[in-house]
Amino acid sequence: xxxxxxKLEGTPQDRVIIFDTTLRDGEQALRASLSRRAKLELxxxxxxxxxxxMEVGFPVSSPEDFMSVQEIANQVRGPRICGxxxxxxxxxxxxxxALKSAEQSRIHTFIATSPIHLKHKLRMSLEQAxxxxxxxxxxxxxxxxxxxxxxxxxxRTPIDDLCFMVDAAIEAGARTINLPDTVGYTTPQEYAFxxxxxxxxxxxxxxxxxxxxCHNDLGLAVANSMAAIQAGARQIECxxxxxxxxxGNCSLEEVAMIINTRKDLYNLSSGIKTQEIVxxxxxxxxxxxxxxxxxxxxxxxxxxAHSSGIHQDGVLKAENTxxxxxxxxxxxxxxxxxxxxxxGRHVIAHRLTTLGYSEQEYDLDQFYxxxxxxxxxxxxxxxxxxxxxxxxxxxxxxxxxxxxxxLNTTTTxxxxxxxxxxxxxxxxxxxxxxxxxxPVEATYKAxxxxxxxxxxxxxxxxSAKGEGESAIGxxxxxxxxxxxxxxxxxxxxxxxxxxxxxxxxxLNLLHRAEQIEQAKQQNVKPTQTSHQGVSHEA
Ligand SMILES: CC(=O)SCCNC(=O)CCNC(=O)[C@H](O)C(C)(C)COP(=O)(O)OP(=O)(O)OC[C@H]1O[C@@H](n2cnc3c(N)ncnc32)[C@H](O)[C@@H]1OP(=O)(O)O
Ligand SMILES: CC(C)C(=O)C(=O)O
Ligand SMILES: [Mg+2]
Numbered sequence: 298x299x300x301x302x303x304k305l306e307g308t309p310q311d312r313v314i315i316f317d318t319t320l321r322d323g324e325q326a327l328r329a330s331l332s333r334r335a336k337l338e339l340x341x342x343x344x345x346x347x348x349x350x351m352e353v354g355f356p357v358s359s360p361e362d363f364m365s366v367q368e369i370a371n372q373v374r375g376p377r378i379c380g381x382x383x384x385x386x387x388x389x390x391x392x393x394x395a396l397k398s399a400e401q402s403r404i405h406t407f408i409a410t411s412p413i414h415l416k417h418k419l420r421m422s423l424e425q426a427x428x429x430x431x432x433x434x435x436x437x438x439x440x441x442x443x444x445x446x447x448x449x450x451x452x453r454t455p456i457d458d459l460c461f462m463v464d465a466a467i468e469a470g471a472r473t474i475n476l477p478d479t480v481g482y483t484t485p486q487e488y489a490f491x492x493x494x495x496x497x498x499x500x501x502x503x504x505x506x507x508x509x510x511c512h513n514d515l516g517l518a519v520a521n522s523m524a525a526i527q528a529g530a531r532q533i534e535c536x537x538x539x540x541x542x543x544x545g546n547c548s549l550e551e552v553a554m555i556i557n558t559r560k561d562l563y564n565l566s567s568g569i570k571t572q573e574i575v576x577x578x579x580x581x582x583x584x585x586x587x588x589x590x591x592x593x594x595x596x597x598x599x600x601x602a603h604s605s606g607i608h609q610d611g612v613l614k615a616e617n618t619x620x621x622x623x624x625x626x627x628x629x630x631x632x633x634x635x636x637x638x639x640x641g642r643h644v645i646a647h648r649l650t651t652l653g654y655s656e657q658e659y660d661l662d663q664f665y666x667x668x669x670x671x672x673x674x675x676x677x678x679x680x681x682x683x684x685x686x687x688x689x690x691x692x693x694x695x696x697x698x699x700x701x702x703x704l705n706t707t708t709t710x711x712x713x714x715x716x717x718x719x720x721x722x723x724x725x726x727x728x729x730x731x732x733x734x735x736p737v738e739a740t741y742k743a744x745x746x747x748x749x750x751x752x753x754x755x756x757x758x759x760s761a762k763g764e765g766e767s768a769i770g771x772x773x774x775x776x777x778x779x780x781x782x783x784x785x786x787x788x789x790x791x792x793x794x795x796x797x798x799x800x801x802x803x804l805n806l807l808h809r810a811e812q813i814e815q816a817k818q819q820n821v822k823p824t825q826t827s828h829q830g831v832s833h834e835a
Contacts, residue, residue, distance in 0.1 A: 312531070313526060316352065317537070326543070331584065333368060342576070347375065347376070349532075355380065356388075357383075357391040367397075376401075377403050384430055389436050410458055423462070452480075463505075476530075477512075481517065482515070488524055490528075509521070511546065518545070518547040519547050521547075522552055523552065534546070575628040578596035595627055601624045604640070606642075610643040636679070668683070681769075685769045700722075704716070713733065718730075736793045737793060752803060753776060754774060756775035774796075
């Protein structure tokens with residue numbers, strides 16, 4: 298007996314064996330099978346998770362899969378390396394050959410036992426299936442000490458037939474008996490009952506470890522696996538991200554974190570290095586071209602994100618109000634607090650603090666209203682948006698003389714653009730319309746008509762603050778007036794509005810400069826007229 302089998306046989310009752318089948322059941326469900334190199338890369342990643350057993354292929358299925366299993370057996374250390382084989386002589390010999398150089402290996406052989414599979418697929422009786430199973434297990438044992446046998450479609454097999462097969466398989470030398478819910482048909486209660494029945498009715502049942510292998514057709518793969526474990530099974534077959542035939546297999550990360558998080562309930566442990574979970578999940582998703590849904594438990598992008606104000610406030614006060622797992626436990630640095638119009642003041646203040654703004658520097662209620670306006674427009678608000686809002690507040694002061702109250706532009710291909718602008722100037726509001734070569738020129742002309750202060754535009758620069766379509770537009774302009782150059786900036790989700798704001802920013806600078814000048818003339822006789830000291834001078 299080799300050491301690993303001893304380890305499994307001596308497994309304390311509270312230890313669950315994690316059997317990963319990402320590279321066999323998971324891989325067989327991909328649109329495109331994996332190359333040898335890809336399989337090897339993933340095998341190393343899955344080994345880092347510290348799974349107990351790793352089923353890495355079906356060696357008889359193709360020369361490439363044979364070589365993949367061979368290479369993994371040769372190079373990957375840690376977990377026991379397993380290959381799958383039908384209850385067919387050549388399958389088992391090929392499997393044994395591929396596994397030859399593994400430090401620890403397992404041959405997994407199977408045959409279906411349910412009436413549907415026996416009648417329609419195998420076209421044999423249960424007795425014939427038993428004979429095949431016994432022959433295959435015995436043959437496999439000639440090559441390998443550790444043999445697993447699966448009653449395919451066990452969950453749809455009458456319990457008497459299952460007891461009959463399991464007893465024979467253990468007698469033939471199978472060390473692990475797997476009872477797959479091949480089509481994801483069973484329910485937790487029913488599956489637990491099946492395990493209990495086998496434990497109570499099969500005389501030699503204690504000579505084998507009972508294993509479960511659940512598919513997710515009804516979304517119950519994880520629940521069924523855990524119910525079976527509570528009923529006495531001690532191996533869970535699962536895949537990273539739950540990939541696998543049809544709706545997939547039981548998800549490794551979910552069972553690992555259930556075992557880890559609910560020790561109080563199950564009193565079990567696994568050897569999984571949970572900190573490797575997210576990294577491995579990303580590798581599997583990428584290499585298998587199988588993206589993970591955002592709300593997938595444990596590894597989805599949203600699994601550690603909090604989006605609503607009440608939750609964000611709670612998490613900021615004490616993480617365990619809304620978090621049952623610490624992000625660091627699965628290899629994520631920190632949780633995420635998404636900013637949307639469902640966020641509240643607490644999270645905004647917290648984010649601004651992390652961005653370096655002290656609470657004395659802004660009025661939270663006022664800033665929150667600006668945030669909500671932006672969030673309603675953009676959907677998602679990012680740190681750079683908050684910084685832009687802060688900058689905008691620097692550009693737009695409540696006592697600004699000129700304030701944009703309305704802007705409408707129309708643009709049609711090969712035609713002049715038009716703009717209608719309304720400005721509030723102190724207590725008055727005036728609107729004007731103009732046309733131009735583009736919406737910005739039309740807007741600037743309309744503003745000029747209102748203010749009667751045409752400015753000489755020297756530079757115009759548009760840049761995006763943020764990423765993608767939802768970035769905020771920032772317009773920076775330099776204008777010349779009375780021999781001086783002024784820099785104005787404007788930010789808005791609409792770039793024409795940002796252009797208007799930049800222009801109005803300069804008008805307000807000029808207005809302020811004039812006011813300072815007038816005040817100086819009334820109080821102190823200035824020695825010379827200058828716009829020096831206006832902070833936005835370019
Ligand atoms: C539930 C599961 O996930 S089982 C694993 C499924 N994975 C795979 O099938 C991937 C690898 N498979 C393959 O590469 C191929 O199907 C092979 C190499 C196994 C077989 O290919 P082929 O010989 O061309 O047969 P094909 O796949 O068309 O049909 C399967 C045959 O295996 C038989 N068979 C199915 N399961 C078993 C079994 N456990 N033991 C013995 N025979 C079996 C079927 O009855 C059928 O036999 P038939 O040709 O006498 O009707
Ligand atoms: C080969 C067996 C274990 C299987 O994948 C299944 O029954 O789902
Ligand atoms: Mg399966």
